[in-house]
Amino acid sequence: MNTSESGVRDRLLDAADRLFYQEGVRAVGIDRVLAEADAAKASLYQHFGSKDQLVASYLERKTKDARASIEAYLAGTPPSQRALTFFDWVVAWAESKDFRGCPLQHTVSELTDAAHPARVIAHGQREWFAERFLEWTKAAGVKDAKATARALMVLFDGAVAGSEVDGPQRASDARWMAKKLLAG
Amino acid sequence: MNTSESGVRDRLLDAADRLFYQEGVRAVGIDRVLAEADAAKASLYQHFGSKDQLVASYLERKTKDARASIEAYLAGTPPSQRALTFFDWVVAWAESKDFRGCPLQHTVSELTDAAHPARVIAHGQREWFAERFLEWTKAAGVKDAKATARALMVLFDGAVAGSEVDGPQRASDARWMAKKLLAG
DNA sequence: TTGACAATAGACCGATCGGTCTGTATTGTC
DNA sequence: GACAATACAGACCGATCGGTCTATTGTCAA
Numbered sequence: 168m169n170t171s172e173s174g175v176r177d178r179l180l181d182a183a184d185r186l187f188y189q190e191g192v193r194a195v196g197i198d199r200v201l202a203e204a205d206a207a208k209a210s211l212y213q214h215f216g217s218k219d220q221l222v223a224s225y226l227e228r229k230t231k232d233a234r235a236s237i238e239a240y241l242a243g244t245p246p247s248q249r250a251l252t253f254f255d256w257v258v259a260w261a262e263s264k265d266f267r268g269c270p271l272q273h274t275v276s277e278l279t280d281a282a283h284p285a286r287v288i289a290h291g292q293r294e295w296f297a298e299r300f301l302e303w304t305k306a307a308g309v310k311d312a313k314a315t316a317r318a319l320m321v322l323f324d325g326a327v328a329g330s331e332v333d334g335p336q337r338a339s340d341a342r343w344m345a346k347k348l349l350a351g
Numbered sequence: 352m353n354t355s356e357s358g359v360r361d362r363l364l365d366a367a368d369r370l371f372y373q374e375g376v377r378a379v380g381i382d383r384v385l386a387e388a389d390a391a392k393a394s395l396y397q398h399f400g401s402k403d404q405l406v407a408s409y410l411e412r413k414t415k416d417a418r419a420s421i422e423a424y425l426a427g428t429p430p431s432q433r434a435l436t437f438f439d440w441v442v443a444w445a446e447s448k449d450f451r452g453c454p455l456q457h458t459v460s461e462l463t464d465a466a467h468p469a470r471v472i473a474h475g476q477r478e479w480f481a482e483r484f485l486e487w488t489k490a491a492g493v494k495d496a497k498a499t500a501r502a503l504m505v506l507f508d509g510a511v512a513g514s515e516v517d518g519p520q521r522a523s524d525a526r527w528m529a530k531k532l533l534a535g
Numbered sequence: 536t537t538g539a540c541a542a543t544a545g546a547c548c549g550a551t552c553g554g555t556c557t558g559t560a561t562t563g564t565c
Numbered sequence: 566g567a568c569a570a571t572a573c574a575g576a577c578c579g580a581t582c583g584g585t586c587t588a589t590t591g592t593c594a595a
Binding site for chain 1: 541542543544545
């Protein structure tokens with residue numbers, strides 16, 4: 168079997184993604200991941216060294232994919248419109264079949280240890296969002312770009328956390344508010 | 352010993368509150384709770400029957416306390432001002448020493464099973480919030496009270512989730528937005 | 536053909552999980 | 566003084582946790 172085509176490492180990351188995101192990092196044991204990935208225990212520890220590192224790697228790939236997805240979604244949108252259009256992306260995400268909240272928020276709330284490698288990834292991605300929001304609000308020419316960018320972060324968090332609990336309506340509500348905010 | 356004064360049940364709930372809220376429901380085992388409460392295993396199962404029920408009871412007491420705290424905080428505020436003043440309460444909560452996000456959001460994200468008794472409690476409390484928001488926005492005399500109430504829920508979720516990750520600044524940001532929303 | 540390499544299966548480890556059960560000490564009530 | 570009720574301590578259960586280790590298989594290059 169050509170192992171570089173199947174890619175044990177990728178299979179493990181795929182399985183980790185499905186299970187960790189869907190059920191939570193603490194709720195899913197190593198053995199579940201191995202069964203889902205159809206991989207051997209030694210392979211996991213060969214490639215990642217520990218469960219904590221697997222979690223960090225899963226989150227790193229997920230955030231990388233998310234950035235790419237967002238950038239692709241906004242590519243055709245003029246900079247001045249991107250802040251609002253981003254919330255279209257959020258709505259689509261919240262409405263997607265397997266949506267179960269924000270992996271960054273989950274990481275922070277599940278992994279108490281501030282030094283956990285996955286939390287480092289999470290905070291990096293949060294910064295990326297903060298930078299994008301500031302960039303977009305500046306481009307939108309609103310009065311107080313910094314305060315508006317921070318408000319967008321609140322709306323984003325509220326959209327995702329709210330959608331996890333109450334359903335995607337919350338994401339639409341956030342978009343409604345973002346529109347108001349960016350217009351005023 | 353007068354057991355009704357010491358109150359094993361209350362001691363267990365106190366310990367569960369501290370540990371479950373601070374570190375997460377799945378991260379804390381029964382034995383940790385027993386040690387923290389200085390109680391015997393049999394007492395826990397006598398009073399609660401299972402860990403799941405202990406979690407539900409902890410959350411029920413916590414939500415009850417939260418409602419009382421909010422109502423007391425708003426007692427002196429005229430109904431038309433309550434929506435905004437509520438966010439003062441949120442800011443104070445986010446700035447409190449042991450703040451670690453919203454137990455309702457944590458419950459939903461940690462306990463996947465939709466039938467879990469704690470999730471029933473969580474959804475009940477969410478409804479209470481939704482009703483209060485609608486009540487307050489109606490009293491504030493805003494144009495679209497229903498949409499505004501839903502927007503306040505987003506701001507609340509964003510304030511709390513954001514504060515857990517980034518610190519209490521997010522709660523202030525949410526208040527800033529709530530003020531804008533309620534003024535327009 | 537051989538040897539290095541990457542993957543497999545799965546036994547095994549100590550620790551911890553939620554939960555049950557036995558036994559004992561203390562309490563207030565009759 | 567006897568009784569039931571309540572709480573205690575802690576042994577014990579099977580299952581699972583994250584992690585290590587041995588042994589085996591299949592693939593590719595020299």
